[in-house]
Each structure stands twice: as structure tokens, then as C-alpha cells.
Amino acid sequence: MLIREEKPEDIAGIRGVISAAFGRPAEADIVDALRQRAQPFVSLVAEHEGEVVGHILFTPVTLAGGGDLKMAALAPMAVAPKYQVRGVGAALVLTGFEHLRLLGMSAVVVIGHPSYYPRFGFSQADAFGLKSEYNVPDDVFMACELDPGALAGVIGTVSYHPVFRETQQH
Ligand SMILES: CC(C)(COP(=O)(O)OP(=O)(O)OC[C@H]1O[C@@H](n2cnc3c(N)ncnc32)[C@H](O)[C@@H]1OP(=O)(O)O)[C@@H](O)C(=O)NCCC(=O)NCCS
Numbered sequence: 001m002l003i004r005e006e007k008p009e010d011i012a013g014i015r016g017v018i019s020a021a022f023g024r025p026a027e028a029d030i031v032d033a034l035r036q037r038a039q040p041f042v043s044l045v046a047e048h049e050g051e052v053v054g055h056i057l058f059t060p061v062t063l064a065g066g067g068d069l070k071m072a073a074l075a076p077m078a079v080a081p082k083y084q085v086r087g088v089g090a091a092l093v094l095t096g097f098e099h100l101r102l103l104g105m106s107a108v109v110v111i112g113h114p115s116y117y118p119r120f121g122f123s124q125a126d127a128f129g130l131k132s133e134y135n136v137p138d139d140v141f142m143a144c145e146l147d148p149g150a151l152a153g154v155i156g157t158v159s160y161h162p163v164f165r166e167t168q169q170h
Contacts, residue, residue: 132158
């Protein structure tokens with residue numbers, strides 16, 4: 001299993017994995033729109049025997065009053081159904097963190113399953129003083145400091161890239 005940055009020739013495979021994992025194409029459409037508009041755009045694939053079997057995307061978020069803090073959102077991530085529960089998702093998340101650190105990102109947020117993301121260091125974002133722009137339960141909006149202490153004293157509402165609002169997804 002190889003985790004690497006996406007290449008143009010991966011785009012169809014990425015769409016296939018996301019659509020299969022979510023059972024619909026909406027998230028793949030969001031990824032395509034973000035590829036055009038979000039910067040920086042950290043898009044990694046898991047490749048197995050020449051095929052894309054997993055994908056993860058990180059795009060920048062803004063935090064009113066967050067000063068120079070550089071923060072990203074993890075969304076979406078997907079692993080092809082027959083490759084799930086083998087550690088592919090974990091490898092994508094952890095490699096993604098390395099790429100974000102190289103870009104000077106200090107923290108990551110995610111809206112997701114509270115039973116999955118804490119294993120990577122995520123915990124409830126409201127404990128850091130962060131609120132979601134979306135009306136989601138407190139336990140699904142999580143944050144992870146890439147630089148320990150990066151979120152100390154930070155308070156505010158995290159806004160995802162406008163593409164997410166326009167498509168009513170997160
Ligand atoms: C979520 C997802 C990316 C995880 O990928 P993966 O390669 O199966 O994950 P890993 O192998 O690293 O981790 C497996 C663990 O995650 C758990 N897990 C997988 N999907 C989960 C889910 N939807 N909710 C809670 N836990 C989940 C498994 O139970 C397993 O737990 P364990 O290690 O305690 O046994 C994959 O299941 C997927 O594509 N799901 C559909 C799309 C989706 O929901 N994406 C996330 C929201 S953006």
C-alpha cells in the first residue's frame with residue numbers, strides 16, 4: 001500500500017472510491033470543486049496494485065479572530081468498501097498530518113464519527129473554544145493540534161471553504 005499525493009490521472013479513480021464509499025457521488029463532486037478552488041489542497045491517495053483504493057482531502061478553514069493560525073479541515077475521506085478496516089484510513093490520516101505540518105498548518109478539524117477520529121488525537125472541538133458553522137452535535141465536531149498548544153486561547157467559529165456551504169455538505 002502506497003500513500004502519495006494525487007496525480008491528474010488518479011481523478012477518475014478518486015471519484016470511484018468516494019462514490020463507492022459514500023454510496024452517492026455528492027462527496028466526489030465536492031472534491032472536484034475544491035480541487036479547482038481551494039488552496040492549499042492536500043489530496044492523498046492510497047494505491048494498491050496500481051489502483052486507487054483510498055482518498056483523503058484537507059482544505060484550509062478560517063477562524064474569525066484566529067490571527068495567524070493556519071488550520072485545515074479533513075473532509076472527505078473514503079476507502080473502497082472491500083479495503084476498509086485494514087488500516088488504509090489510518091495511513092491516510094497520519095500521512096496527511098505530515099503534509100499539513102510541512103505546509104505550516106497547526107491544527108486540523110473534522111466533522112465525523114466520535115468513535116473513529118480520537119485515535120489520531122482528535123477531541124471535541126468545543127473544549128478548545130471552537131464552534132462549527134454547522135448545526136452538528138458537539139461530539140462530532142473535533143479538533144487536533146499538530147503543534148501542541150496551538151489552539152490554546154483560541155475562541156471562535158470555524159468556517160469551511162465556501163464550496164462546502166454551496167453544496168450543503170461538510
Ligand atoms: C471511515 C473510513 C474512511 C475508514 O477507513 P478504514 O480504512 O476502514 O479505516 P481504518 O482501517 O484505519 O480503521 C478501521 C476502524 O475504523 C472503524 N470505522 C470505520 N468506519 C467507521 C465509521 N463509519 N464509524 C465508526 N468507526 C468506523 C472500524 O470499525 C475500525 O475500528 P477498530 O480499529 O476499532 O476495529 C471508511 O470506513 C469509509 O470510507 N467509510 C465511508 C465514508 C465515510 O464515512 N467517510 C468518513 C466521513 S468523511
